Amino acid sequence: MAMASSCTQLCLQCRSLLCSKTVANTWQYYTQVRHCIRVTRVPTKILDGSSIIKGNHVTNQARQMRKQQMFCYSDLAAKHLATEAKEDKDVETSRADVVAYKSPLLPIRDAVPEIQVSLDLDTAAEFSALEVISDEEAVSISVPSAMPPASTSLRDYVDQSETLSKLVQLGVNLWKLEQRPNVGSMLLRLNFNTDVAPRLLFLKEIGVEDSRFGYIITHNPFILTESLENLQSRVNYLKSKKFSSENVASMVSRAPYLLNFSVKRLDNRLGFYQQQLKLSASNTRNIVARLPRLLCGSLESVKDNLKVCEIELGFKENEIQHIVIAVPKVLTANKRKLIQIFDYLHNIMKVPHNLIAKFPQVLNTKYLRVRERHLFLEYLGKAQYDPTLPNYLSLDRLVSLPDEIFCTELALATLEDFYLFQKTL
Numbered sequence: 001m002a003m004a005s006s007c008t009q010l011c012l013q014c015r016s017l018l019c020s021k022t023v024a025n026t027w028q029y030y031t032q033v034r035h036c037i038r039v040t041r042v043p044t045k046i047l048d049g050s051s052i053i054k055g056n057h058v059t060n061q062a063r064q065m066r067k068q069q070m071f072c073y074s075d076l077a078a079k080h081l082a083t084e085a086k087e088d089k090d091v092e093t094s095r096a097d098v099v100a101y102k103s104p105l106l107p108i109r110d111a112v113p114e115i116q117v118s119l120d121l122d123t124a125a126e127f128s129a130l131e132v133i134s135d136e137e138a139v140s141i142s143v144p145s146a147m148p149p150a151s152t153s154l155r156d157y158v159d160q161s162e163t164l165s166k167l168v169q170l171g172v173n174l175w176k177l178e179q180r181p182n183v184g185s186m187l188l189r190l191n192f193n194t195d196v197a198p199r200l201l202f203l204k205e206i207g208v209e210d211s212r213f214g215y216i217i218t219h220n221p222f223i224l225t226e227s228l229e230n231l232q233s234r235v236n237y238l239k240s241k242k243f244s245s246e247n248v249a250s251m252v253s254r255a256p257y258l259l260n261f262s263v264k265r266l267d268n269r270l271g272f273y274q275q276q277l278k279l280s281a282s283n284t285r286n287i288v289a290r291l292p293r294l295l296c297g298s299l300e301s302v303k304d305n306l307k308v309c310e311i312e313l314g315f316k317e318n319e320i321q322h323i324v325i326a327v328p329k330v331l332t333a334n335k336r337k338l339i340q341i342f343d344y345l346h347n348i349m350k351v352p353h354n355l356i357a358k359f360p361q362v363l364n365t366k367y368l369r370v371r372e373r374h375l376f377l378e379y380l381g382k383a384q385y386d387p388t389l390p391n392y393l394s395l396d397r398l399v400s401l402p403d404e405i406f407c408t409e410l411a412l413a414t415l416e417d418f419y420l421f422q423k424t425l
Helices: 002-013 020-040 060-087 135-140 162-170 183-189 192-205 210-219 221-225 228-240 245-254 263-276 281-290 299-312 317-326 328-332 335-348 353-358 360-364 367-380 395-400 403-411 415-422
Strands: 044-047 050-053
Touching (some): 183 221, 192 210, 192 228, 210 221, 210 245, 228 245, 245 281, 263 281, 263 299, 281 317, 299 317, 299 335, 317 328, 317 353, 317 360, 335 353, 360 395, 367 395, 367 403, 395 403
Antiparallel strands (some): 044 050
């Protein structure tokens, strides 16, 4: 009765918009709901008008009692809505000015005017994939984007991007390209038919084999953004310098950045090697065709190696020319390794400059290989590299022969003896 009194006082304060009969009906409805809940004796907790079932599981008996409670609540709610609808016609226009108190237990008339809501908690609405929907509903459906909005790996885009999938089929290593800044986004913007395919056809026309496409694009993806006119002009320049079509195709296959350089830069590089080494045009073409990265790499390392050969190693100008023509890799070799192997040849093995220049392949050999074989020959008493003395051993054969032939023809020993000797070093 105390709660009925408080409800009556609250209604009187709200400008007498709710009559005493409405309050009485409300209290009667609230009492009946509580009685219905008490009778079913289902352990519930009321929270914002919804019931939360407590316990680890719900038995069949408890479920049946909960249904009875819901049906009882539904009947009482229907009666209350019918009675309240008749009594509230006169006060409907002034409802916006009144802040009414509503119990969370009471059904909200404005929220559910004439909608029948299923109160069976066991039967949830399930939508079928074959259900027909309207055009408005179809348009409102949000479809996820075909491509991931952001990713740190190109692997996530391969299935959606035709360009990336075709590049993978060509043998391009995307994991290498994605480590380079801005390359991944550049590839995603390319169209295979308009950007990639014409460049591949161009490479095929100049003689590059299909198997080299993956290697070229992996090392130089920017060739896909070069205009076909620039690519053709650089090929024409190389042919004008009397490089054969086979040489051009081989150079492009082994030096992927070659066609990214302008004609002016290519001309300056060829002029540098010809003037610096005092070579003929034929010899210049020869060393560049065999080592095309000479046209792409830095000239500073080349200049340093030339100074090392002349000043630190003590070779003459004609000897340097002979070494470069025979082994162009000397121009781009690691300076420390070059000095190390020369020091062992000249100061330990006592090989003079003229013999090293005559067999410059020794400068391009691994230091450990030369050291192990020389020590084995010295152990056998056969380390003789002077051509004017008996039992002369050529430096070329010393470093070029495989282990088995080296042992049988030069050392006159077995391969097992050589392996046992290596373990003593």
